[in-house]
Structures are given as structure tokens and as C-alpha cells.
Amino acid sequence: MSSFSLSIFNHQRERQIQDLLMTHAEALISGTLNLDHLLASLDQEARHQVADLFSLAERVSSALIEVDPSEKFVASLRQELALADAAMLQHDSIWQWIRHLPPRTQIAAGIGGATLTAGMVLIASRTLPEVWSYWRSRKIPA
Amino acid sequence: MMQPNIQAKRHYLTADDAQLVEWAKDDSSAFGELYTRYVKKIYNYIYYRTGNHHDAEDLTSRVFFRAMAHIKEYTDRGVPFSAWLYRIAHNLVANWHRDRGRQKVVPLDDHLTTAMSFDPPEAATESIEEEETLLDSIRQLPEERQQLLVLKFVERLSNAEIGEIMNRTEGAIKSLYHRTLLSLRDNLENPEENSQPEPRRKRFGL
Numbered sequence: 147m148s149s150f151s152l153s154i155f156n157h158q159r160e161r162q163i164q165d166l167l168m169t170h171a172e173a174l175i176s177g178t179l180n181l182d183h184l185l186a187s188l189d190q191e192a193r194h195q196v197a198d199l200f201s202l203a204e205r206v207s208s209a210l211i212e213v214d215p216s217e218k219f220v221a222s223l224r225q226e227l228a229l230a231d232a233a234m235l236q237h238d239s240i241w242q243w244i245r246h247l248p249p250r251t252q253i254a255a256g257i258g259g260a261t262l263t264a265g266m267v268l269i270a271s272r273t274l275p276e277v278w279s280y281w282r283s284r285k286i287p288a
Numbered sequence: 289m290m291q292p293n294i295q296a297k298r299h300y301l302t303a304d305d306a307q308l309v310e311w312a313k314d315d316s317s318a319f320g321e322l323y324t325r326y327v328k329k330i331y332n333y334i335y336y337r338t339g340n341h342h343d344a345e346d347l348t349s350r351v352f353f354r355a356m357a358h359i360k361e362y363t364d365r366g367v368p369f370s371a372w373l374y375r376i377a378h379n380l381v382a383n384w385h386r387d388r389g390r391q392k393v394v395p396l397d398d399h400l401t402t403a404m405s406f407d408p409p410e411a412a413t414e415s416i417e418e419e420e421t422l423l424d425s426i427r428q429l430p431e432e433r434q435q436l437l438v439l440k441f442v443e444r445l446s447n448a449e450i451g452e453i454m455n456r457t458e459g460a461i462k463s464l465y466h467r468t469l470l471s472l473r474d475n476l477e478n479p480e481e482n483s484q485p486e487p488r489r490k491r492f493g494l
Contacts, residue, residue: 164462167469168447175444199469206426206472209419210441215331219345224323227352231316234357 162188163196170200174207305369313360323352326370329443330377336438337381347384351377371452378435378453425475433468436461 166184173179181200185193244252298311300321311318330351335344354376362372426434432454439450447458454461 160466164466167466168462171440171465175441198473199466202469202473202476205418205422206437207441209422209426210336210437212328212332212442213335215328215345215348216341219348220327223327223345223349223352224320226349227323227356228316228320230353231319231356 159192163192166196167199167203170196171203171207174204306364309359309362309364309369319356319359322355322369326373327352329370330373332442333374333377333438334381336442337434338384343384347377347380350380354380367452368449371449374439374453382431421476421479425472425479428475429468429471433464433471436464436468440465 166188170179170184173184184200185196188196244255247255298315298318300308300311300317303311303318303321305322305325308318308322312322327348331344331348334347334351335341338344338347351373355373362369426437429437435454436450439445439453445453447461450456451458451461456464
């Protein structure tokens with residue numbers, strides 16, 4: 147057999163083993179495992195290759211069993227999600243309300259908000275001694 | 289806000305995921321039904337990837353809060369909602385491992401004790417030890433191989449579903465499963481050689 151044909155043969159063999167391993171896994175999950183039926187299509191060498199992998203897959207399948215989250219956790223998370231969802235909907239509805247205001251009102255609100263923010267920034271940027279000296283300078287001497 | 293008379297006309301229990309997702313964009317009851325369908329699955333996935341119930345609960349909460357916050361942006365481009373949820377879970381678990389920067393030692397004591405509780409004491413001890421060795425070997429596997437085993441054996445998903453979550457073809461999933469079993473066998477046969485973490489390999493808690 148040429149090296150090319152051997153390579154094709156090996157590739158086909160590998161594909162066959164991959165398919166078989168997956169069929170075996172599916173059968174393990176569904177509880178319909180029939181090893182004889184699975185192995186029937188294989189020659190001796192291929193059987194030898196998959197036998198220990200079948201056994202390993204069975205061990206993995208028995209070790210990885212489904213676990214249950216606590217009922218308390220499931221119920222509490224459900225409640226938290228419902229509360230958060232209600233808050234999000236309320237938040238959305240405020241934005242919806244703002245977006246439906248007349249354009250003039252929106253512009254006025256924008257200017258008002260910007261002025262307020264600028265004032266806050268101005269006050270915050272002045273240090274306490276500056277504010278104190280400002281107030282002292284305002285006192286009228288007796 | 290969803291009007292009650294519209295909600296009354298909706299059959300949440302019989303609706304498919306795609307329909308529920310559309311409704312969930314402005315209907316909390318629809319999101320509640322999606323939560324009911326997937327909370328256990330997502331919890332299991334995270335539990336086997338983190339190894340403890342406390343972190344599984346914390347990350348499961350984050351998955352659903354994130355899903356709820358972004359459900360309006362979700363568009364069905366052929367990837368089912370379940371795959372979208374698993375991807376959120378996968379990203380959060382990856383961040384969790386990265387933040388911790390270390391291998392989580394997995395107790396899984398309650399899991400093993402429950403699984404073996406009907407065996408005779410000696411046989412049970414032996415079986416527990418064998419299972420611990422097996423789980424430890426699975427923990428040595430790269431992240432994607434652990435993910436595949438959890439999705440296949442715990443979540444019992446089809447190859448097509450796993451492919452959608454892991455962004456691979458079904459053929460690639462079969463090939464990955466084969467390689468996963470081979471490397472797991474190596475880990476079990478040569479525990480000393482494989483006990484040290486490989487620097488470039490991501491190690492996950494399982």
C-alpha cells in the first residue's frame with residue numbers, strides 16, 4: 147500500500163472511530179447502550195483502539211451527574227430579577243416620557259441642566275480658603 | 289409597560305424560546321419563563337466549571353442579570369437563545385478564573401457522597417477515590433475539553449447544540465471529543481507527568 151493510500155485509510159479509520167465514540171456517548175446519555183451492536187462494524191484492531199475509550203467515557207458519564215440548585219436560591223433569584231426588571235421598565239418609561247416632551251421643553255431642560263452642572267463644578271473647584279477669604283472680603287469694616 | 293390583557297393572551301408555557309425572547313423585551317413574565325427553563329442548566333454548567341455551589345449561585349445570578357439587561361439587543365442570527373446564555377456563562381466563568389488567577393481546588397464532596405451512598409462502605413470508598421482521580425484528571429484538561437464534557441454529559445446537549453455554543457462544526461466536536469478522551473486517558477495513565485500545570489494551558493476548576 148502506498149503512503150498516500152495509507153494516509154487515506156488512516157484518516158477514514160479515525161473518522162470511523164470518532165463517529166463511533168460519539169454514538170457511544172449518545173447511547174450512554176440516552177441509556178440505550180448496546181456495545182455488541184456498536185462494535186460489530188469494527189475490525190479487531192479498531193475494537194482494540196476504542197475498547198478502553200468506551201470504558202473511560204462510561205466512567206466520565208457516571209462521574210458527571212446533574213446537580214440541583216437549592217430551591218431557596220432559585221426562588222430568591224427569580225424575585226430579584228422581577229424587582230430589577232420592574233425598576234428597568236420604570237427607568238425606561240421615564241426616558242420615554244422625556245423623549246415625548248415638546249422640543250422647546252427639552253431644549254430648556256437641557257440648558258437648565260447644563261447651567262446647574264456648570265455651577266456645581268464651579269463651586270466644587272474652589273478651595274475652602276478661597277471661599278473663606280471671599281466671605282471675609284465681603285464684610286464691611288466698622 | 290406590558291398591559292395585563294395582552295399578557296393574559298400569551299401562552300408562556302407552550303411558546304418556543306424565540307417567541308419568549310421577543311416577548312421578554314417588554315414582558316417580565318416571558319423572561320420569567322425563560323429563567324425557569326434554563327436556571328438549572330446554567331447552574332449545572334457553572335457548578336462543574338467552578339466546583340462549588342457558592343460561586344455557582346453567584347455566577348448564575350450574574351448570567352441572568354446580564355441576559356435580562358441585554359435581551360433587548362438580542363437578535364436571532366441563527367444562534368439559539370440557549371447558546372447565547374451559555375456563552376454569557378462561559379465568559380463569566382473565564383473572567384472568574386482569570387480574576388482568581390489560580391486553580392480552584394474542587395471539593396465536590398457532597399456530589400461524590402451522594403453518588404456513592406448506596407454502595408457498601410469499602411466499595412464506596414474505592415469508588416469515591418477513583419472518581420476523585422478521574423475528576424482531578426478532567427481538571428488537568430484544557431478549558432474547551434472540560435466545557436465539551438460538561439455540555440455533553442451533564443447538560444446532555446446534542447453535537448449541533450454544543451457546536452453552536454462553542455462555535456464549531458459538528459465534525460469538529462466529534463474530533464475534539466476523541467482527542468479529549470485520549471488526553472484524559474494519558475492523564476490517568478501518567479498522573480505524575482500530567483500533574484504539573486502546563487504554562488500555556490488554561491486550567492479550570494471543573
